[in-house]
Every structure is written in C-alpha cells, then in structure tokens.
Amino acid sequence: MFQLLRSLKANRTLLWSFVGRDLKSRYVGSSLGFFWSVIYPIMNLAVYLLVFQIILKMTWDADKSSQEVVLLMLVAIVSWTAFAEATSRSTNVLVDNQNLIQKVVFPSEVLPAYVTISAMVNMTIALPIVLLALLYAKLNPTDDPAVLAAAAASGHQGVQLGAQLLWVPLLLVLQALFTAGLGYFLAAFNLFWRDTFHVIGVALTVWMFITPIFYPPQRMIDKDYGWMLEVNPMHWLMDMYRNVLVQNHAPDPQQLLSFTAAGLVVFAIGSSFFSKQKSKFSDLL
C-alpha cells in the first residue's frame, strides 16, 4: 500500500496529465462540454423522480416537502454516479490501456488512480449547482400546511445550509479512498477473470437499488432489512452527505468512523493485491 502511494507521488506529473486528458476527452467534440457533468445527474434525477414519485407514488416522510425529497435524492445520485462510474471504469482500465502496459515501461498504478480522481473532479464540478438548488430551497421554504404541521410535530427543520458544508471535502477524500481501493482490486482481478467487468455492471445496479437513494432508509428498517444498512458503506456515505449538505448536521460519528475504516481496509487490500500482481500484468493482457 505504501509503495503504491510512493509510486503515485513519484509519478504525479503523469497522473495529473492523465486526469486532465480524461476530463477533456469526456467533452471533446460535444457542444455542451462541461455542462454534461451537471446535466447528467439532473437527467438521472428526472428519470428516477418520474418512476418513483409519479408512477410508483412513493412517499417519503410526512415532515419532508417534495422539494426537500428531490434534493435528498439529487445529493445521493451525484455521489453514487461518481462512485459507480469510477468503479466500473477502473475494472477495465488496464485492458483499455494495454497498449501502454505492453509496449512501454509504464507505472500501471497510475491508471485506477486517474479514473477515480477524474470521477471525483467531475462530481466536484456538479456540486456548485447542487448548492444553488439547496440555496433556492432554503430561501423558498415549503408552504404546504400538512408538511409544516408534521415538521412542527417532529421538530424537523427542512432544508438547511450552513457551516457543516466544511465536512464535504473530507467526505470526498474518503469516497475517493474507498473507490480507489475497490478500483485497484477489480482492475487487477479483471485480468485473471475478464467476466469481472460484466459482473460489476450488474452488481453496481443491484447495489444502487439496495442503497436507500430513491427511498427513505426507514423503509428498509420497517421491512426488516435494516441489517443491510448496517453493512453497506455506501449507505453510510450517502447519509453523511445528506446530513451535511441538506440538513446542515455534522456527520454521525459512528458512520464517519466506520466509513473511514472501510475506506482504509478496502484500499489496503485492493492496493496490495494490485502491487502483488503488477509484474504479471503484461503477461496477462
């Protein structure tokens, strides 16, 4: 793990040029360019809103306005999109760059790292728009009497925006650590079993739906699936983002500690597996 980090530090110029190239190449030739970083999650949100709120008529808690529900979903979607994209791209990143691995002496540990960083930067680009939406919701609170009554009863305060935003950079770093760890493991594993890439595509979809993104976590607890939330690090992460961004609450300390531990463990396992198999990569491709 440490030798991998040292190598990333030594090759940081290369790492940053890959990140830069990747961010540019996303939008080279497209007319909306970087706006896609923002449009993409919003379009996703629109689709899920249509399905869950309008067609399936799924309601969240009585004390949350529909405005607030949309924001809770948006925050989670933005973060999940970055995680899922980086994980699935990392899985195939060695295969996609086999030219480099087989034809030049190349520090392959740069590859999953650049995919993760690029996804995190992309997510960060979308964040100001999320903040604008939050600000709008804060300045125009709901006037639905039913929601107001329920909120008064439960003490829920609606959309809040404040100093707890300072937690966001730490959450981004922790997300990157967890994602990169998974990415390192999957990238190396995919060389031994190429079906990994396809399995991961399905697994990420399943994972997305068992993580409370489009429905309140309480639903899972009510249906006796609460244990799933206890073992799902992505749920802890989503919950912390929502607390910090929408409610202006500090992250739950237990969730923060658990996710940090999960990130460190996953990164340690993933990066040592990657380093151990690294010398075989050019033969496996």
Add this chain to the structure above:
Amino acid sequence: MYDSSNPSDAKPATNAMGGSAIVARGVSKAYRMYDKPVHRLWDLMLPGGPRGREFWAVRDVYLDIPKGSTVGIIGENGAGKSTLLKLLTGITQPTNGEILTRGRIASLLELGAGFHPEFSGRENIRLNCSILGMTEAETEERFHAIVEFSELGEFIDRPVKTYSSGMHVRLGFSVATTVDPEILIIDEALSVGDEHFKGKCINRLNEFQEQGKTTLFVSHDMGSVKSMCKHVVLMHEGRVLEQGTAEEVADEYLKRAHARGNERMSAINRQLDAYPRWGSGEIRTGKVELSDGSGKVTNVFQPGSPFRVNIEFEATEDCHEPVFGLGVYRSDGTYVNGSNHLWRNEPIELGDVKAGTKGRVEMAFESLPLLQGGYYLTVFVYDHDKAAPTPIDHREHAATFEVHDANHLQHGLLFLPTQWSVAMDGAEPKVSRD
C-alpha cells in the same frame, strides 16, 4: 526512468557490469497457456495448480552488449525476438535468469503507443513525454526539437485521428528519440514512413552511435541489419542460435531462410487454386514448375541465377493458333513483365492443335534480373485467331517464387548492369563495371 516500487524491475547495476550496457544471464521466459480462461482464476485462488501448459518463448539467453555498440537481433516470426525485447526493456519479467541494464531505455516497440486520437499532436507530445518518464522541465526543453523533427507543420495542432499512419509514426519516432536515451531499442519501426523520413531516422540513429549510445535493432530485413549493425544475434525458437559479426550471422540466416523459404513456398504453391481462372477451356494448363539452371525444382532464387518456367498443358478440344504467355508480378501486384511466344522476331506458330494433345512450354533466361522480394506468375493461354485475342485458359497466380538477395548490392525491383566512373581534379576517371 520510473521510480518503480517493484523490486524485480530491471535495475541499474553499474558496479557488476563493467563496460556493458545490457547483460542477460540465462534469461528464460515462460508464458502459461490455459485451455479455458477461467483456469487462470482457479490458479490465482485455489490450491492444486498450476494448471495449463507452459510455453517457453525465450530460453537460456546470454547476452553481453557493450556500451556504444549497435546490435541487430534477427530471426523468423515467432523466434522470440519481441519477447526478448520486452524482457530487456523491463516490460515483462523473466521467469528465470537476470537482466541488468544501465541507463535510460527508450523502446520503439510501438511508436506512438498511448496517443489519444481526439487530441492534437502538441498535447500528445506532452503526454507521451510523461509516459516515457520525462519531467515537465525536460519536456519543455525538448518540445521544439520534437515538433521540428516530426515535420508535421500545421498538423501539429490538429487531432491525431486526422493523421496518416506515416505522420503518426513520424511523431512517435520524434518523441521516442528526443527523450535522449542511453539505450535505444527499435522493433522494425522504421518500415513505415517515406524515404525522406527514413533517411532522417537513419541519420538520427547514426548520431546515437557516434555519441556512444547503445542501439538494439530488431528486424528480419537482412539488408538494414547488415548496414546498421556490426554485431548480430540470430534467434531461433526462443534460443540464441548464433551471435557474431554481421557477415557471419547474416549468411547463416539467409541459408536458413532459403531452406525454409522453399518449404513454405511449395506449401503455398499447392494451394493456388483459390485464385481466379477463366477462359473458354479448349486447352488446360497443368503443373507450373520453376527450376534453376541445373534443372533442380525450386521456388527460391538469387539475383543473377538461371531461371526456368515449365508449364504442362493438355488440349481437350481442337483449337487453332493458341498462344502461351507468362506474366511476372511482384507480390504487391506490380506488373514486372509479360511475354509470349508469338510476339517475337522469330515467333513460334502452333497452327491447329488437336484434342488430346499433351505438351510442355518452357520459358527461360540465364540471369534473373529481379531483386529481393516475393513474386508470382500468371499463365495465359489465348486464342490469337480472333480479331482481339480471347482467353482460353487464364490463370492468375499460377505459381509464386521468392528472390533472396544475399549481397544487397542494389536496391529496388530490378538488377541493372550499371557502370560507374568517378573523375576528380582532371585525373583519369576511376571506373567500376560491376
């Protein structure tokens, strides 16, 4: 070049190497071949392995390449040349043995590996430089020289996807050789690009030699190996068969290529029916045999050697005034020569040919003027009784042959009996007739 964390990477070992740039001691490389891809996974996770068979691409190679030398590695396809290069560059690790190298290695295994098609030449130069392990300052310093050498002009600002393959290679070569390596490894990269750029590349390689840098050159083009390298390593089935001066090894290689060429060519000649054949069919040609002066059947010739073509034929129906002809083509389709027995100062006229007649046609000459390359013959039997000759039996690709040129005295398609004379300061000219 990279701060590599992998302890098994080829590493500089200055003290143990004396004046050598590359030392290989008993290097072997085995690849594992699996019947099913999933067996690779079982090998990773389950005990009871290893599954699959071993394939030894390189076996027991000992090399000691002195600093400043230019060494050619030759061998047929599959002889292990490319694997050896991958081992020497450190792209892959040897299964047994050890490799010591001194100094930065630039490998031209593939020019422009890692170019991104959507980005401009300029952006790709920067990225490629960092891939080759250069710092930002080094890149900046050499950037202008790279752009200049590539001669891409305004194309340097256009996306690489708009480049021709020649331009792609030019940019790749410019980057790789401007990196200023101690050891340069080239894998037949120079075969692309126009003559002008090829000349520039050769000049650059000569500069490398003069600066005392080590060059490893892999090719099966004997001519360029001979002209560039003093020392040649001949590989065969993963082993070093012979190493020594260019002349010795090159002759050995040609002898083998000659023997193998005959084997391979006769296999090709047995499957020629796949090529187009048309005509009215009164006469069918049969076996087409090539032979040398002594009458020995062969498909491999040398420039200047006697050359004979024998065509068997049989008439299945009566016909009047058939004419046999032969077309000689180079393997790329260039029409070299066509002739027949009628259009001559002393023509042969066959008159009526009855059904059932069998015979042989021979075309011969004493000194084959063709140079190194692959060639094929097309057999024509045409009816010249009509206003325009019409095909009776036209057989494309009826036979193929190769010309191996051991001496490489001339280049191109044809051997010309040139005469040279050089006069200096009014002195008697020096004359060379051969």
